[in-house]
Amino acid sequence: MKRAVLLTLIGIASLLSVIPSNAQQLSYSDAAQAYNRLLIERGNGTFQRISTYKVQGTQFLFGEKHQGNMFAAGETAYNIRLSYNTYNQELEFNSSANPTQPLVKSAKEVDSFVIKPNADLGIAENLKFVNGRHLKASDNSFYQVVYAGSKFSLYKKYKSTLGIVTTNYIDADLRQFNLEYEYFYFDEATKELKKLKLNNSFVKKEFKQVSDIETILERDPLGGNPEVALKEIFIFLNQ
Structure with a gap:
């Protein structure tokens, strides 16, 4: 099933890449959002418990256990398996020392991390995330470095929320993970982070x-x- 989901996602990405520019406004979908929607659509009734809710989909960006690197105060880990939780901004990781049970770090414990390319998921280049405190952000969240410049840098922040399942008319406790994102930029002259x-x-x-x-x-x-x-x-x- 997982392979079928990934192949479907690749097919969607391929279609989007050839749609004419004047139709993109109706067709564009963030790849991570598309991945999450496919998991919900093909979930076959599977869910996880969060508080009193049964929740469909995944809170992890592009799913779990990606090859990557993590950087924290006094600690650096290369070529480990990373899972970025966009719901609570935690980072789970597996290494040779803990291959089966992931360790969990909160956002305040991690300076930055990198998810490496994965062709099956449409991740063409390293996805680098930095802790918002390095950008003078007011929240404990991770920000993806979209473009790093000497004057202005572009960032993207993902977060998951619990949303109503619009096709559900029976189970009042049923929810789904809705993946959202916002863009920000950092001005090197003023040292300010501003939302775009x-x-x-x-x-x-x-x-x-x-x-x-x-x-x-x-x-x-x-x-x-x-x-x-x-x-x-x-x-x-x-x-």
Whole structure:
């Protein structure tokens, strides 16, 4: 079943990559969100208990036990199995010392970690996450480094919430993991982390004192694939 889910996800990603740009606004789906939705759709009634709720899907980004590295105060671990819990911002890991029972670290105990590429899941490059405290964030969360620049850097924060299962009309205790994400940027001059709204007018206004990015937004509007557009904008801003 797991292999079937992964192959389906790859098929979806392939279809999205060839959809014309003028249709992307209706078609774009974050790969991690797509993975979670597929698990829910193909869950065959499986769930886990959280408090009084029976919850479908997974709270782990792209599932569990990815090859990766972890960095913490006084501790570095390479080539271990990582599971990033986006519901409570904890990091589980297995190593040769604990191959069957994962150890768990809270966000405040970890400086950063890296999930390595996995072609089956559509992870084409290292996914690096840093603790929000290094960005002066007010919460204990991990932020994915989407683009690191000398002037402005782009970050993405994932979180899972418990949502109502819209197709359920019987079980009041049934919930599902809804994976959400937000984009932020860090200004090296002011040392501030700010949230980015995914609309063209906000981004143009936010960086109007820095550079004219209207041409980029006309070519790659944020209503299509926002990450592609934002990366291009941040490359331009860091010139």
